[in-house]
Amino acid sequence: MSEQTIIELDAVRKTYASGVLSVEALRGIDVTISRGEYVAIVGPSGSGKSTLMHILGCLDVPTDGRYELAGRDVSHLDEASLARIRNQEIGFVFQQFNLLPSLTAVRNVALPLLYAGVHRDERVERARHALDRVGLSDRSDHRPGELSGGQQQRVAVARALVTEPSMILADEPTGNLDSVSSADVLGLFGDLHESGRTIVLITHEPEVAERADRVLAIHDGAIR
Secondary structure (H helix, E strand, C coil): CCCCEEEEEEEEEEEEEECCEEEEEEEEEEEEEECCCEEEEECCCCCCHHHHHHHHCCCCCCCEEEEEECCEECCCCCHHHHHHHHHHHEEEEECCCCCCCCCCHHHHHHHHHHHCCCCHHHHHHHHHHHHHHCCCHHHCCCCHHHCCHHHHHHHHHHHHHCCCCCEEEEECCCCCCCHHHHHHHHHHHHHHHHCCCCEEEEECCHHHHCCCCEEEEEECCEEC
16 A cells, blocks of 8 residues: 555455355455545445445455555454544544534534543534534534534534544435535535545435546446
């Protein structure tokens, strides 16, 4: 892996056992993504897109093959090690926002820092800075129910940024948004990319994928 490479998958396979049968969800994936790239991964339902996202996000490990993230082989780490990698190296943005409704925006954004053991004052300062970066400094004390869908997703992006991760992994980030909010959030991803962020976006929408620099299409568990 070169210094400019953030993600390298070499012959990655994932097989799930179902009774006496086995299902091969990924069939020898080879992918290299450089630091600062904006890559979209597209594919229909059942293509292996979600399984690949789980591997990339260290939510699962390959059955076979090798995955290096930020220069470290994470292919066969235990769950505690994977959890540390997820907290330190990956900023997640999901379709469902996954914000805690009882917490304000700033406290939602600060959660990854709480899990990392960062002192409260520093957590709040960094969370407010992250909200400012996504244009929501004036909504920091609002709860999710007081925000629009687009604003909630911006809070989720701020939460993904607050740990200064190696990459942002976005799974169908516009799936629950109207067209105006979708354009707003995609514009934010574009801005983050322009500032040097590595972004990997999973989507089934061609118009969303077109925003990326490079599009990888997955079908039947293989990159085509």
